[in-house]
Amino acid sequence: MIESAANSLSKIAGINPAGAGAPSNGAAPTTSFADVLKNSINEVSKLQQDATQAANAVATGQTENVTGVMSAVEKADLAFKTLLAIRSKLMDAYEEIKQISI
């Protein structure tokens, strides 16, 4: 069940799910969901660092672009919340699978 969830997420991310139907040419690289997750964590971290730098720049008077700062902070916030939601869903799915008695 986790595999199908991961497959649908991978479709949204625009990459070929591993082992679920042949890609058009055999040489196309397939990325797993774990890699997608790792990349997302790096992206969120980078967005947060950008937001911190923008906030510091406006606090020390190095930039006058207040709108840029506000939108950077909001983007970082939304990205973080999205990642948190994905993680929560994964944890819930894992708990459900644990309940399956063989």
Add this chain to the structure above:
Amino acid sequence: MFDILDMGASALTAQRIRMDTIAGNIANINTLRDANGKPNPYRRRFVVFAPGQAENDPRPGVHVKSVQLDQSPLPKRYDPGNPDADKDGYVKYPNVDLSIEFVNALEASRAYEANVTMMDTAKSMFNSSLRLLA
């Protein structure tokens, strides 16, 4: 913590006292006799400000140190028929100049507005800091 509001209030009081003095000057621009009915032309009064919220309160602010009489010479007008005329026929009038009083009133009301704006801004800053916890 709310010192700035006390400071603003002291400034508002001081400017209000100044306006009252100016209003008194304008009202008495033709007063030739004092409260007892004796011939004693009205002398212009002015306020002296000093820093500090009160005489012995050194916190930042302003207060009226004293209300003093303007000792400049009283203008004389030639009016021999007036019962208050002296032996040469001149009558002494109060040394209140309407244009000066109006300019001072304008400045006092401008300062009053500025202090109100300051207190408003300080209040909105406090409010936004309070929302930090909300």
Add this chain to the structure above:
Amino acid sequence: MYLDRLLNQGSVPVLEQLATFTEARQSVLGEDVANISTPGYVQKDMSVDQFQQELAQRVQQADSAAPGSVRFDDISTDIQNPVNGILFHDGNNRSMEQLMSDQAKNALMHNLAIELLRSQYSQLETAIKEGK
């Protein structure tokens, strides 16, 4: 100590210092406006440029040090006497327009710092609560 470091990183300490500075400066500007008609009073101000330069130096220090280890709360903020404006006959060098525009800018900076600080704190809270 570790919790202290956790809460002392990112842009939180910088914004805290900015909010404290703007609050203190509002008092100084308020005193200036209260004494706008006082003869012989010398106008006071707190220098924003100097404060922001010291803050920028600390930010650079914090970037190259361990996260949360550089303290921000000992930046000096002293009161100076600016020389803008003309000296009136009563010995007061007031400039009403400068004072009012300064206090408007000050209030805006304060509100900006508070808003950014609030979003940082709420993000930390979301992380701690794990989105529940």
